[in-house]
Amino acid sequence: MKKSLLLLSLAGLFVAGCSTTPMDAPGDPSSNYYGQDDPSTDSVSSESLGLDELRSNVLLTQRSVFFDFNKYDIKPEYSDLIGAHAQYLNDHSAARMILKGHADYRGSHEYNLALGQKRSVAVKEALNSLGVSDSQIETISYGEEYANQECQAEACGQDRRADITYEVE
Amino acid sequence: MNTPQFNFDFIRNSNIWTTLENDHNLQANLFSFLIHFLLFIFMIFSIQWQTKILNYAEVELWDAVPTQIKNKQIKKEPKKIKKIKAAPPKITKEQLKINEEAEIKLKKKKAAEKKALAKKKKLQEIKKLQAKLLKQEEIERLQDKVLEQEKLDQIKDKLLEQEKVDKLQDSIRDEELVKKPRLAIEADKELLAGINSGELDRFKALIQQKIQQNVNNQLCGLDRVELEFEISLMPTGDLLGEPKMTQSSKIASCDAAVERAILQSQPLPIPKDNKLFKRLKDLKLKFHPNGHYDL
């Protein structure tokens, strides 16, 4: 009893002593404290997540939507790809997608972070319009941080993208 | 013969008046004095005379403009009257209609012509005003010229006087009184010839350009600032003494930079003509390092 109390109080102190991490922003719903690590996949079976399908389907194995310089509108050639992923998410309510936006190195780091974010949001909204809810999608951006710094301007097309990833992977 | 003495005895002793009659030397001297006096009066009069021209010019110019308008108006009216009489009234229904239409047209014409007249009047009024303004500008220009002329004349006067005094003081020592006034007049003439405003402006521009190139206005901040310095020059173009700041920019680095610009610009371009140099040897420099001539 005492031991668990001690452990509990220690844990409590630990949490309290943690640096000032903000929890909710007033006036803004759905703000969560985003945890450090990916939640474990043990709780959901791989079957219910259709992982085989994810790994073998032609469209589902394609994970990148590419964009023009300074743009975040989705080109028509990607509608099939997005459709396939939307289907997958609708079929597997436990699946969680993380969209990661990227930009090429031109422009400032912060603006490119915002641009990458716009790209992942664009894909999310395309999925929304196909019936996928926000509870299954997370959007983040890496901007130009993982872009090729040595490509020549227009040839940096590889970096202007939004990557589709799934939590389970 | 006599050494000059500053005492007033000779007036008190009042022998002058009798000696005036008898002394031929005295008459000659009086005559030369008269000439000087006349010259002096002449100069005073010459100034007055110019201002009189001014007034005369103003009046004359005005009279020319209004008469022209009147003539134009008179010419127009007779034409109108003729047109109205030209329409013959045959009274049929059709004719009535035609007449009515014609009347409407005429009314419109009249209205249009009225408008055109009004426009013309307005234009002419504007032209009047413009003419007025132009005249005013011309007048102001003339006034400026006159003022300049006055200044020049004043300077001439003073120079003349100074020259006279100088020369007189010399002549008191050597008794050549008759020759000296004549020499003084000759010297004055030369002086007048040397003062040519075109040359003066040219050197002023050269000096302005040379100093401006050296003003490092980066040290004067971003706002409008003004500085003033007074300098004295030697015939070599180098400064005599230090530049004297008479208005500060309130920015120490700017004041220092402008002073350096002046010092750096030595020797300044200086006319070889001595009289012209005298006009330029003391200068007031006004700086606006960040541009913007005031509006």
Place this chain on the structure above:
Amino acid sequence: MIFRIYFLLFGILLLISTPIYSLEVIEILGGKASEIPIAIVPFEDSVGISGQKAHQIISKDLDRTGLFRPLNTRGISKPPSSDININYTKWSAMDAQFIVVGKVESENRNKRSIEITWSLIDIFKEKTVVTMKYMGKKKQYRAIAHKVSDYVYEHLTGSKGVFHTKIAYVKKINDKKYSLNISDFDGFNSKAILNTTQPIISPRWSPDGKKIAYVSFEKKKPVIYVQNLKTGKRTLLANFKGNNSAPAWSPDSKKLAIVLTYNKNSQIYIINSDGSGIKQLMRSNSINTEPSWAPNGEDIYFSSNRGGSPQIYKINITNDDITRITFEGKYNLSPSLSYDGKLLLFLTQDQGKFKVAIQNLISNQVLRLTKGPSDESPIFAPNGHLVLFTYKDYGKTTKIGTVSINGLKRVPIKVGNVIIQEPTWGPVID
């Protein structure tokens, strides 16, 4: 006797003639940007300093400003070390307008502490402007030389010298090794205050000089930390859902403007420096990022593509009025304000090249300071007269350098052969 009449009459004329004193006036409009030629004479050294000498440090400092032209003083026979017996003619012939002379000595034969006595001499006026003596440890030699630069700079330009200040920047050693470093403004004495395996961006020094805020990707997404420079300890300022980035300190160092995404577009918020009191500043469907606080504490400048392409705007915190600031060019980013609020520094795309530009906020005139093609991250020095920025060396490796605000001098800052980016400038210390 008639002489007397004459004399009297002209005496009267003399009396009545008053002397005029009318000066010719010359108006001089404008000027020409130029550099003050100054000779920094090698200091007499009885201590034996190794490494860069004072005259080299001072010359390089002044050279960066674009306001001075340090003359070559190598090989001068019998260089003066004090203001006694200065051969003004000789220096004048070299076109020097000022010279700096000095000597380095060791007090009490204790070689660990030194004394530097120096003079600034005006060659035009042929007089000494100032003579000073600085004392310190031998290892503070560079700092003392920078102090001399500061004094000379302040005296001749009227602006505060920044040669004693520090900068911070991100070093990318390889894809898995990043560090946040602090060094002298010229790159010397660099040391790391953070080492991570993930990218670090947007470090920002607080105006009070005590902390640096920065964005780290170590949590696999961008979050904002504030690190105390004295203790080395850091606190997590913002870890909301989505991105947390672009920290910008308020002039009193009590608040920060930051950018959050909350699963949607980047928007600007204000938060207290302890992480409390988050407040959304604007709502819009476009990108809004890169906040930069104006010194009046009332306006925040930011970049946004609400007009179609990225431009710089400002928002008033009290009444929420938004005004557009940049109109030249189709792509303007990364606003940075001078300490007096008169100048705006930003990144502009001109003919496909990214260049650093400066805009006078009163006249709205724009001047491009660099040539690109891949320049970024322009940051003002605390005196508003020097700019820190990044460029690509040989088109590949990103490096940092300074450029003077008249655009005349671009000089690299050497801190090693790796990618150096995202600089920030520390404040002036009185």
